[in-house]
Amino acid sequence: MKKILCSALMLSLTLNGFAQKKENYFPDSQLTTTGAYYYPEHWDESQWERDFKKMAAMGFEFTHFAEFAWAQLEPEEGKYDFAWLDRAVALAAKYKLKVIMCTSTATPPVWLTRKYPEILKKHEDGTSDDHGSRQHASFSSEVYRKYSVKMIAELAKHYGKDNRIMGWQLDNEPASNVDYGTDAQNRFRVWLKDKYKNIDALNKAWGTNFWSVTYSSFDQINLPQHAQWGMNLYHQLDHSRFCDNETADFLDMQAKVIRQYSTPKQWITSNYIPNYESRYIGNSKELDYITYTRYMVYGEHNGIGTKGYRVGDFSRIAMSNDYFRPLSPYYGVMELQPGQVNWGSINSQPLPGAVRLWLWHVFAGGSKLMCTYRFRAPIYGYEQYHAGIIGTDGVTPTSGGLEFEQYIKDINLLRKKQSPGKVPADYLKRKTAVLYDPDNTVAIRQNKQTTVWNTEAHVLKYYKTLKGLGAPVDFIRDSTDFKQYPVIVVPAYQQMSKALIAKLTTYAKAGGHLVLSARTGHQDEQGHLWEARHAEPIYPLIGAEIEFYDLLKPHAPDNVKMEGQSYAWTSWGDVLKPTGSTKTWATYAGDFYEGKPAVTFTNLGKGTVTYVGPDSNTGDLEQAVLTKLYKQLNIPVENYPAGVTVEYRDGFGIAMNYSDKPYEMKLPAGTEILVGKPTLNTADVLVWKIK
Incomplete structure (x- = not known):
C-alpha cells in the first residue's frame, strides 16, 4: 500500500518551470532532515571538532558553510584558499554531518569593492552603498557578475564532485535588485526591448499618450524616479518586474556555473524571505527546489492574547508553507529562529516550547529540510545577542537548542512509525x-x-x-x-x-x-x-x-x-x-x-x-x-479557534496551538498518539497516526 499523503502535498513537479528531477534528494523514509549554520571562519580552529561533535550528538544531520566567506575563500584577486574549508568539511564528515556549501555573493571582499566601486548599489537619490554590510553589491553589475562567476566556478570545481556536500545554497536571502547604476540602466533597456520587441508596443502598454510621455527609442528610457510625483505607473511597474527578474537571473547564472562541475546528486537551492509581493520567488528556473527563512518573535507580530508576541502569528509559518510548497517540487526552511534575535524592534524571549512549535509547524506543511541560524551564538559583529543552538560560551545548549534536540528525537521516532496512516476523508474534501x-x-x-x-x-x-x-x-x-x-x-x-x-x-x-x-x-x-x-x-x-x-x-x-x-x-x-x-x-x-x-x-x-x-x-x-x-456545498469543516491549526503529512496528523487558551483535540478511535497529549496548551504540539 502506498503511503497516504495529505492532498495539499500532491504537487505537479513541473510547476513554475521546475523540471522533474530523477535524483531523490530527500527519500520518503527520511521524512525530513535537520541541520544548523556554522561559520568556521568565526571561531578558533581548535574549537571546530568540539563543535561538530556536539552538533552531531544533539542529532543534527548536516551543517552549512561559506555563506559570507568570500574574503576568506579569495583573500586576493585570483588567489583562492580552500584549505581551511577542506579541514572544516573533513571534521564535519568525521561526525557524519553532511554539508550545504554556499556561494558568498551576499558579501563581496573589500579588494573587489575598492577596485570596482561601481559594483555597489546606487540609489535613486544618487548615493551609493559602501563596503561593510551585506547585499550591497548589484546583481546588475556586469563586473560583479564576472567576478561572482569566477569565484563560484572555483568553488564548484573544488567541491562539485565531493559526496560530503549534499547541496548548494545560492547567495543568502536575495532581495529585489534595485540599483540605479549604469549597468542596471542598460540592462533595463535590453529587458524592455526583449519584452516588447518594438517601441510602439511599449508605448501602447504604458499608455504614453497620457501626459506626452511617448518614446521613439528604447535608448530614451531611463530608470524611473519612483519618488517623482506622477511618474508613469506602467514604467514603475515594469521597473519593479525588471528588478525581480535581475535577482532570479543572477541565481540562475550561479546555478548554471555550478552544474558545469557538480554531480547530479548535489541539489541547488536558494533561501528567500517570504515577501508575497516578490516575483523572483520560484522564478529561478535552474534551481532544484526553493527554501524560505522565518523568524517569528522580533517585536512586530503580537500573536493572540497579551503574551502572544512570545509565540507569534501562526499564519506566518502556515502561509509560508502553503505558498512555497506549490511553487517547487518540494520545499525546505533554511533559517528558523532558535531563540532571541538581535535585529528586531523588541527582541523578546520566545515562550518556552515556541521553538519546538515552529519546528513542528514547518514539518506539518511538508518541508523536507530544516536548518537553523545558527549553531553558535555570535560574540562579535552586527548580530551580537542573536541566540544560537549553543550559547556564547561555546558549550552550553540554549533553551531553543534543547527544543531542537527534542524535535529531532521525535522525528526519529516518526521514522520508525512509517507504516501508512489514514488521512480523514473530510480533511481531503476541504x-x-x-x-x-x-x-x-x-x-x-x-x-x-x-x-x-x-x-x-x-x-x-x-x-x-x-x-x-x-x-x-x-x-x-x-x-x-x-x-x-x-x-x-x-x-x-x-x-x-x-x-x-x-x-x-x-x-x-x-x-x-x-x-x-x-x-x-x-x-x-x-x-x-x-x-x-x-x-x-x-x-x-x-x-x-x-x-x-x-x-x-x-x-x-x-x-x-x-x-x-x-x-x-x-x-x-x-x-x-x-x-x-x-x-x-x-x-x-x-x-x-x-x-x-x-x-x-x-x-x-x-x-x-x-x-x-x-x-x-x-x-x-x-x-x-x-x-x-x-x-x-456540504463540505464538512472544523471550527478551530484562532491559533489552532491541524495538518496531515505522510499519514501523520499534527495539531499546534498558538492561542492563549488550552484546546482539547478530539481524535477518532484507533488513533495512536506519538507526540504530546490531546489537551494542547499554548505552544503545545500533538502528533498522531490513524491506524
Whole structure:
C-alpha cells in the first residue's frame, strides 16, 4: 500500500518551470532532515571538532558553510584558499554531518569593492552603498557578475564532485535588485526591448499618450524616479518586474556555473524571505527546489492574547508553507529562529516550547529540510545577542537548542512509525486553493486608491478562515490545473486577462466553486481599466454587475448586514447588482446605497460563484461567507479557534496551538498518539497516526 499523503502535498513537479528531477534528494523514509549554520571562519580552529561533535550528538544531520566567506575563500584577486574549508568539511564528515556549501555573493571582499566601486548599489537619490554590510553589491553589475562567476566556478570545481556536500545554497536571502547604476540602466533597456520587441508596443502598454510621455527609442528610457510625483505607473511597474527578474537571473547564472562541475546528486537551492509581493520567488528556473527563512518573535507580530508576541502569528509559518510548497517540487526552511534575535524592534524571549512549535509547524506543511541560524551564538559583529543552538560560551545548549534536540528525537521516532496512516476523508474534501499573483500586489500598492488598503492583510482574512475550517490550502498561479481543487478563492485579483476569466468560467461550469473578492477583475493583464463598464468582463462569471465601488474614511466605517449580523468595513466596497437568478447574501448599511447587495451567490453550470464586495475590518465577514458556503456545498469543516491549526503529512496528523487558551483535540478511535497529549496548551504540539 502506498503511503497516504495529505492532498495539499500532491504537487505537479513541473510547476513554475521546475523540471522533474530523477535524483531523490530527500527519500520518503527520511521524512525530513535537520541541520544548523556554522561559520568556521568565526571561531578558533581548535574549537571546530568540539563543535561538530556536539552538533552531531544533539542529532543534527548536516551543517552549512561559506555563506559570507568570500574574503576568506579569495583573500586576493585570483588567489583562492580552500584549505581551511577542506579541514572544516573533513571534521564535519568525521561526525557524519553532511554539508550545504554556499556561494558568498551576499558579501563581496573589500579588494573587489575598492577596485570596482561601481559594483555597489546606487540609489535613486544618487548615493551609493559602501563596503561593510551585506547585499550591497548589484546583481546588475556586469563586473560583479564576472567576478561572482569566477569565484563560484572555483568553488564548484573544488567541491562539485565531493559526496560530503549534499547541496548548494545560492547567495543568502536575495532581495529585489534595485540599483540605479549604469549597468542596471542598460540592462533595463535590453529587458524592455526583449519584452516588447518594438517601441510602439511599449508605448501602447504604458499608455504614453497620457501626459506626452511617448518614446521613439528604447535608448530614451531611463530608470524611473519612483519618488517623482506622477511618474508613469506602467514604467514603475515594469521597473519593479525588471528588478525581480535581475535577482532570479543572477541565481540562475550561479546555478548554471555550478552544474558545469557538480554531480547530479548535489541539489541547488536558494533561501528567500517570504515577501508575497516578490516575483523572483520560484522564478529561478535552474534551481532544484526553493527554501524560505522565518523568524517569528522580533517585536512586530503580537500573536493572540497579551503574551502572544512570545509565540507569534501562526499564519506566518502556515502561509509560508502553503505558498512555497506549490511553487517547487518540494520545499525546505533554511533559517528558523532558535531563540532571541538581535535585529528586531523588541527582541523578546520566545515562550518556552515556541521553538519546538515552529519546528513542528514547518514539518506539518511538508518541508523536507530544516536548518537553523545558527549553531553558535555570535560574540562579535552586527548580530551580537542573536541566540544560537549553543550559547556564547561555546558549550552550553540554549533553551531553543534543547527544543531542537527534542524535535529531532521525535522525528526519529516518526521514522520508525512509517507504516501508512489514514488521512480523514473530510480533511481531503476541504482542499482549497487561493489564486494569487504577486504582480497584482505590486500593481495595487502603486495605485491603492485608499491608504487603508493592505493586500496581504486582505488575503489573510480568507486564509486564516480556511485554516480555522481545517482546510488544506495551496497558493496557486493561473497556470495551475484548477480541477484538483473543489474550491478556489480569488482575493483582490485586480489584473485579470480574458483568458483567465474564461478558465475560471470553465472551472465553475464543470463543478468547481469560486469565491471572488473586492477589487477583482477591474483591469486587464496590462493593468489598464477595461474599455467597458467597470469590471464588465467578469459580470457573466459572477452573475452580477458592479455598479460602483466606495472607499470610506477610517473615522467613519460602515456595516454590511448578513443573516442578522453586522460586519464593519472601511477600505474597499464593490457595490453589486445581481442579474438572473443570482442571490444576495449580504447588503450594505449606513450610507446612500443602504440595502444594495454586498455579497452575491450564483450557480454557474455545475458549480457556483460567490462574490464578496467589501473588505471587512477584522475578517469576520469573510469568515461568515466561507462558513455559509461550505455548509451549502456540504463540505464538512472544523471550527478551530484562532491559533489552532491541524495538518496531515505522510499519514501523520499534527495539531499546534498558538492561542492563549488550552484546546482539547478530539481524535477518532484507533488513533495512536506519538507526540504530546490531546489537551494542547499554548505552544503545545500533538502528533498522531490513524491506524
